[in-house]
Amino acid sequence: MKMTTYLIRRILILIPTLIGLTIIVFLLTRAGGINMIISPYLNPRLSAQQQALEKAQLIKQFHLNDPIWVQYFYYIYALLQGNWGLTKTDIFTGPVTTAIALFMPNTIQLAIVAYIIAMIIAIPAGTASAVRKNSFFDQLTRFIAFVGISLPVFWLAEILIELFATPTVSPSLDILPISGTVDPNLLQGVNWINPSLGISYPTHILMIDALIHGNILIFISAIRHVILPAATLAFTSIAGIMRYMRASMMETLNQDYVRTARAKGVPEKIVIKKHARRNALIPVVTVSGLLFAGLLGGVVVIEEIFNYPGMGYWTYWAMYSMDAGGIMGSTIVFGLILVTANLVVDILYALIDPRIRLGE
Amino acid sequence: MNMEKRNPRLENFIVTLKIFLRDPGAVFGLVVVLIYIAIALIDQFDPALIGLSNVDSLNPNYFNPEPLPPSPQHIFGTTYPGIDLFQGILKAIRIDLGVTFFVVGIGALIGILLGLVSGYFGKWIDEIIMRITDIFFSIPFLVLAIAIAFYLGRSIWIISFALIIIWWPTYARVVRGQVLYIKELAYIEAARASATKNYKIIFKHILPNTLAPIFVQFSMDLASVALIFSTLSFLGFVPTLGSASNVSSGGYIPELGYLSSIGYSYAVIGDWWTIVFPGFALLLFALSMNLVGDGLRDAIDPKFRR
Numbered sequence: 001m002k003m004t005t006y007l008i009r010r011i012l013i014l015i016p017t018l019i020g021l022t023i024i025v026f027l028l029t030r031a032g033g034i035n036m037i038i039s040p041y042l043n044p045r046l047s048a049q050q051q052a053l054e055k056a057q058l059i060k061q062f063h064l065n066d067p068i069w070v071q072y073f074y075y076i077y078a079l080l081q082g083n084w085g086l087t088k089t090d091i092f093t094g095p096v097t098t099a100i101a102l103f104m105p106n107t108i109q110l111a112i113v114a115y116i117i118a119m120i121i122a123i124p125a126g127t128a129s130a131v132r133k134n135s136f137f138d139q140l141t142r143f144i145a146f147v148g149i150s151l152p153v154f155w156l157a158e159i160l161i162e163l164f165a166t167p168t169v170s171p172s173l174d175i176l177p178i179s180g181t182v183d184p185n186l187l188q189g190v191n192w193i194n195p196s197l198g199i200s201y202p203t204h205i206l207m208i209d210a211l212i213h214g215n216i217l218i219f220i221s222a223i224r225h226v227i228l229p230a231a232t233l234a235f236t237s238i239a240g241i242m243r244y245m246r247a248s249m250m251e252t253l254n255q256d257y258v259r260t261a262r263a264k265g266v267p268e269k270i271v272i273k274k275h276a277r278r279n280a281l282i283p284v285v286t287v288s289g290l291l292f293a294g295l296l297g298g299v300v301v302i303e304e305i306f307n308y309p310g311m312g313y314w315t316y317w318a319m320y321s322m323d324a325g326g327i328m329g330s331t332i333v334f335g336l337i338l339v340t341a342n343l344v345v346d347i348l349y350a351l352i353d354p355r356i357r358l359g360e
Numbered sequence: 361m362n363m364e365k366r367n368p369r370l371e372n373f374i375v376t377l378k379i380f381l382r383d384p385g386a387v388f389g390l391v392v393v394l395i396y397i398a399i400a401l402i403d404q405f406d407p408a409l410i411g412l413s414n415v416d417s418l419n420p421n422y423f424n425p426e427p428l429p430p431s432p433q434h435i436f437g438t439t440y441p442g443i444d445l446f447q448g449i450l451k452a453i454r455i456d457l458g459v460t461f462f463v464v465g466i467g468a469l470i471g472i473l474l475g476l477v478s479g480y481f482g483k484w485i486d487e488i489i490m491r492i493t494d495i496f497f498s499i500p501f502l503v504l505a506i507a508i509a510f511y512l513g514r515s516i517w518i519i520s521f522a523l524i525i526i527w528w529p530t531y532a533r534v535v536r537g538q539v540l541y542i543k544e545l546a547y548i549e550a551a552r553a554s555a556t557k558n559y560k561i562i563f564k565h566i567l568p569n570t571l572a573p574i575f576v577q578f579s580m581d582l583a584s585v586a587l588i589f590s591t592l593s594f595l596g597f598v599p600t601l602g603s604a605s606n607v608s609s610g611g612y613i614p615e616l617g618y619l620s621s622i623g624y625s626y627a628v629i630g631d632w633w634t635i636v637f638p639g640f641a642l643l644l645f646a647l648s649m650n651l652v653g654d655g656l657r658d659a660i661d662p663k664f665r666r
Contacts, residue, residue, distance in 0.1 A: 166627070
């Protein structure tokens with residue numbers, strides 16, 4: 001199969017997946033009942049009689065009495081038009097799309113930092129355990145990987161808070177904040193952040209904006225706020241990436257060109273660093289993106305515990321406030337992230353490894 | 361000449377068991393898991409044996425609600441409101457294990473059937489079933505579980521249902537992959553040539569040979585489902601047990617994630633034991649299950665046999 005054929009086929013497969021994703025979410029919203037859909041639009045100050053009238057009007061407006069497949073088409077039409085409904089939670093009330101625009105950048109920031117932490121730890125650890133196979137170090141990383149996939153995320157977050165942010169338990173280590181994205185005291189006189197919305201300009205990603213504006217204090221504060229949730233998120237994916245790196249590295253070390261390099265007398269350090277590791281990294285970097293995206297659901301727990309205002313925090317509050325719009329919107333966004341990650345990884349992989357596109 | 365009939369399946373099983381028992385991690389995991397299962401069974405059938413009563417509730421003590429540190433009376437301490445953590449954890453193991461085994465069992469059953477059909481018949485049936493699994497893999501598990509539980513309700517049955525919906529596609533894929541490989545083998549061709557019925561080929565000749573990777577998947581999933589289930593109740597999807605008695609007593613249901621969440625507001629002011637023990641009980645179970653799964657994989661997969 002040629003690359004273009006592969007690309008077209010891969011993108012065509014995306015369509016049923018996206019339709020399926022929206023069908024699942026649509027069916028769930030309908031299973032939740034009519035009241036869940038229209039309650040954010042009802043005016044609570046109206047009398048019962050007026051409310052009933054308004055309700056009937058809303059049911060008509062949203063086509064809720066039509067057959068279910070007709071409703072689905074109206075739903076898709078609204079989604080494509082960017083009309084994702086209303087969200088009504090204690091932390092934000094307004095259109096779902098606005099909420100996504102507000103909370104998404106913070107989650108992106110958290111994910112970037114977490115991904116960097118995960119790679120910084122997992123790649124060298126995976127390399128070393130492949131080079132020193134079955135050594136004590138290899139056994140140790142294996143055990144840590146097991147603990148990593150067995151740890152309840154909420155518990156890890158709680159323990160980190162106990163260690164780094166609870167003065168009565170660890171007075172000497174009480175060094176990190178556990179709420180928000182930045183110290184509010186630093187925001188006075190800063191004109192590129194809107195404190196009431198918690199949004200910064202121009203990129204909306206606080207750390208990058210702080211660097212653009214050269215405000216090191218805010219940058220450091222942002223890092224201090226993101227480090228604990230990011231470390232928690234990173235830890236969940238380190239195990240997978242590390243084991244994958246180990247397998248990939250072992251495969252590379254058995255290749256002929258590595259043997260050739262060794263045979264002609266290249267020092268072992270350089271064989272490992274330049275010849276083997278660089279090639280072993282390629283599949284790991286592609287697949288790690290997917291692994292990471294799959295575990296991104298963990299931000300619901302992590303952002304809730306660390307009061308970090310991202311997509312997961314919003315999802316948690318939507319759940320807590322019985323806000324159907326928020327749950328609907330965030331489910332679709334998390335789905336889109338995973339679907340996109342999947343697509344990108346598949347395409348990258350086909351570019352790297354011709355065997356993938358040449359046949360099953 | 362040795363005419364004694366030997367059972368190859370039994371011999372294979374003994375070899376597998378020997379390799380499994382050689383792995384100290386796997387043996388440790390197996391022992392811990394068996395202890396957990398024993399606790400769950402005692403909770404269910406004779407709770408008085410380990411000094412428990414009223415296993416459906418955490419028995420709050422409103423006269424002395426503040427958390428107390430570990431002491432001889434309460435070896436793990438107490439959590440708000442006056443719940444003995446040791447007893448709470450023992451009771452919680454029953455619900456956590458029950459839901460986990462139920463979810464993975466039913467999920468595996470559905471997934472295995474669909475995977476067999478998908479892999480064996482191929483073509484458009486395969487295409488449809490695999491596209492459906494794609495859809496379920498397109499939403500992060502935890503987010504999908506939250507959405508399902510949010511819209512459908514939060515009884516223990518609905519939450520189990522949500523987790524089953526999430527879990528069957530994994531099995532469908534694992535089994536399908538196995539079937540695709542097995543159905544090309546000569547003995548299946550022979551069975552087909554002798555006009556054996558499809559269902560007989562599937563259940564008699566293919567299914568037994570797909571079981572090994574399923575067992576591995578099964579044990580690892582027991583860990584993941586336990587984690588997601590307790591995460592859901594940590595987040596507030598505390599399962600109701602059907603009877604209204606729990607809700608009226610404040611809804612203190614024995615569940616490890618929930619135990620960890622009620623103690624949390626005290627943990628941040630220093631009462632570390634309120635979160636450390638319930639979470640550790642969960643970690644220990646998940647870790648053991650994963651070790652068992654890894655040991656099983658090494659024992660079953662011929663590549664690792666030396």
